[in-house]
Amino acid sequence: MMQPVYEVNNITFRYPGYKAKVLDGASLTLGKGEILCILGPNGAGKTTLLNCMAGLLRPESGEILLCGRDIRSMKEKEIATLAGYVPQLHTPAFDYSVLDFVLMGMAPKTGMLSRPGADDERKCIELLEQMGLAGLADKSYLDISGGERQQLLIARALVHEPEVVLFDEPTAHLDYGNQHRILRMIKKMAASGYSVIITTHNPDHALLLGDKAAVVSKGGTIVQGDSSEIVTEDLLSKVYDIDIRIRYIEELGRTACLVPGL
Amino acid sequence: MTDTASKRADNLSRRGLIIPVLAVVMLAAILICLCVGKYSISPADCMRILFGKIVSAEPSWDAMDEKMLIGVRLPRTMAAVIVGAALALSGAVYQGIFKNPLVSPDFLGVSSGACVGAAIAILMSMSSGFVQICAFLGGIIAVFLTVFIPRLMRSDSNIMLVLAGIIVGGAMSSILGFIKYIADPETELAAITYWQLGSFAYVDNKAVLGILPLTIIAAAVLLVMSWWINILSLGEQEARTLGANVPLLRGICIVCSTVLTAGAVCISGTIGWVGLVVPHFGRMMAGSDNRVLLPASCLIGGIFMLLVDTVTRIIGPAEMPVSILTGLIGAPFFAWLLYRQRRTIR
Numbered sequence: 001m002m003q004p005v006y007e008v009n010n011i012t013f014r015y016p017g018y019k020a021k022v023l024d025g026a027s028l029t030l031g032k033g034e035i036l037c038i039l040g041p042n043g044a045g046k047t048t049l050l051n052c053m054a055g056l057l058r059p060e061s062g063e064i065l066l067c068g069r070d071i072r073s074m075k076e077k078e079i080a081t082l083a084g085y086v087p088q089l090h091t092p093a094f095d096y097s098v099l100d101f102v103l104m105g106m107a108p109k110t111g112m113l114s115r116p117g118a119d120d121e122r123k124c125i126e127l128l129e130q131m132g133l134a135g136l137a138d139k140s141y142l143d144i145s146g147g148e149r150q151q152l153l154i155a156r157a158l159v160h161e162p163e164v165v166l167f168d169e170p171t172a173h174l175d176y177g178n179q180h181r182i183l184r185m186i187k188k189m190a191a192s193g194y195s196v197i198i199t200t201h202n203p204d205h206a207l208l209l210g211d212k213a214a215v216v217s218k219g220g221t222i223v224q225g226d227s228s229e230i231v232t233e234d235l236l237s238k239v240y241d242i243d244i245r246i247r248y249i250e251e252l253g254r255t256a257c258l259v260p261g262l
Numbered sequence: 263m264t265d266t267a268s269k270r271a272d273n274l275s276r277r278g279l280i281i282p283v284l285a286v287v288m289l290a291a292i293l294i295c296l297c298v299g300k301y302s303i304s305p306a307d308c309m310r311i312l313f314g315k316i317v318s319a320e321p322s323w324d325a326m327d328e329k330m331l332i333g334v335r336l337p338r339t340m341a342a343v344i345v346g347a348a349l350a351l352s353g354a355v356y357q358g359i360f361k362n363p364l365v366s367p368d369f370l371g372v373s374s375g376a377c378v379g380a381a382i383a384i385l386m387s388m389s390s391g392f393v394q395i396c397a398f399l400g401g402i403i404a405v406f407l408t409v410f411i412p413r414l415m416r417s418d419s420n421i422m423l424v425l426a427g428i429i430v431g432g433a434m435s436s437i438l439g440f441i442k443y444i445a446d447p448e449t450e451l452a453a454i455t456y457w458q459l460g461s462f463a464y465v466d467n468k469a470v471l472g473i474l475p476l477t478i479i480a481a482a483v484l485l486v487m488s489w490w491i492n493i494l495s496l497g498e499q500e501a502r503t504l505g506a507n508v509p510l511l512r513g514i515c516i517v518c519s520t521v522l523t524a525g526a527v528c529i530s531g532t533i534g535w536v537g538l539v540v541p542h543f544g545r546m547m548a549g550s551d552n553r554v555l556l557p558a559s560c561l562i563g564g565i566f567m568l569l570v571d572t573v574t575r576i577i578g579p580a581e582m583p584v585s586i587l588t589g590l591i592g593a594p595f596f597a598w599l600l601y602r603q604r605r606t607i608r
Contacts, residue, residue: 094361
């Protein structure tokens with residue numbers, strides 16, 4: 001069997017100064033080229049889990065293996081080289097040009113007394129061209145739309161070619177069309193070999209992406225499996241505490257997750 | 263290479279072109295400032311003396327001119343360039359690493375600490391050299407205290423650091439108030455106040471040369487690391503996800519900026535507005551990318567300081583403290599800059 005990209009073993013986490021554990025014995029695995037969709041109610045610890053996996057937070061106990069290595073023994077740079085991180089949409093304090101912004105993705109491969117060179121810049125432009133965003137290169141990052149910004153955050157995470165990309169709610173703050181364009185992009189990324197983890201509030205996204213899913217429950221444990229096994233009426237109704245239906249819709253040729261009404 | 267790529271390359275060189283242009287403007291400003299004043303020297307004489315000195319030629323010029331130029335105006339001009347560049351550079355760096363365009367180089371308490379240091383030295387009637395050393399140490403100690411407070415609270419956040427800066431700055435200005443209260447109003451109080459408002463009138467070669475090596479090293483480190491300041495400006499968490507060792511990078515930036523500001527303050531006293539306004543002006547001319555912005559801010563800061571100092575030398579019967587003029591120019595200028603940038607500031 002191939003070595004998993006991520007292996008989270010029985011981790012426990014609580015924020016300093018709080019008694020309650022956010023994660024309590026949470027485990028999951030991510031194989032190469034897989035898409036894992038992390039679901040869970042508000043405050044259950046989806047983002048906490050993601051941040052532990054990115055090495056931003058340190059679990060109290062348990063271990064996290066990234067490509068077989070314990071992340072506690074890895075430097076920021078080593079983690080960042082393997083795991084690209086796409087943060088939630090935000091507005092930076094300064095108006096960098098789009099190209100300068102994407103170029104920052106080269107940081108994991110750049111020395112502290114160094115800066116990216118012409119080759120790195122060319123790589124960024126090539127990636128922008130592949131993504132159909134080359135026209136934006138000279139624009140200010142503050143002048144473009146939210147959908148474009150989210151795509152550039154993805155470009156920034158991809159430009160140094162990590163093994164796995166972590167998305168913190170990539171569809172939050174986006175309109176309906178852009179949400180699905182981002183999902184399409186994620187699916188394409190997985191097809192070209194990247195492993196992907198996303199957190200989302202919409203269980204339908206797990207069905208649309210159609211690979212793996214994990215649900216973080218309020219108690220801080222995780223149930224993981226194929227999304228068709230995990231995204232079930234029973235489990236979701238319990239986790240979200242609301243009546244949820246999963247139906248196969250003939251015209252669409254897919255299963256969808258819906259609420260019966262208010 | 264594709265069209266966009268080559269277009270982009272043009273663009274970069276155009277943006278990079280601003281540095282040599284500013285450098286030429288600065289050289290011109292230096293020459294003007296060396297010549298202009300109550301005792302004026304013609305540019306031709308000025309050049310002749312300078313080059314003559316470099317190649318140690320037989321003096322073919324007026325001895326009084328030489329004394330004025332080499333003994334008085336040259337150190338003063340150099341001091342203005344160094345102080346302006348240092349304040350502007352550290353201002354730009356602080357704004358970048360605290361991702362806040364409204365931050366100025368003294369917000370961690372450097373200037374207020376330096377004022378206290380200098381005031382104590384003045385109170386103890388120490389020589390001007392000691393006043394400078396005490397000012398430098400005062401600035402460093404104040405920043406050390408500021409950085410220490412979040413440690414005490416086991417917090418690593420920028421906000422905590424900013425608040426600690428307010429605490430230390432507030433405490434320092436109270437101490438300064440007390441010193442001024444007990445100082446002799448005829449001599450000591452006047453000296454402290456004059457020092458607090460900043461001036462290049464009493465600059466001497468020794469002070470400038472003494473502080474120069476540290477200043478150059480700190481500035482060089484910041485210029486070399488300029489691209490990483492882009493990364494830090496994204497915020498602590500995002501910078502870490504990009505593989506940045508945030509505490510180390512931020513620590514180096516704070517140490518270097520503090521040395522620059524404290525060094526500037528001990529040459530000229532505290533001078534307001536330069537570190538806040540010049541980086542904004544730099545961003546308007548050169549963009550936000552710190553790779554270009556930092557050298558551009560240095561040059562613009564130096565030019566601005568030269569012009570301001572020259573004006574204070576020329577107008578009025580007695581020399582006016584520099585901060586009065588930087589404030590009078592800086593405040594409305596900053597208002598205009600904010601108006602221009604209102605779209606990007608939120």
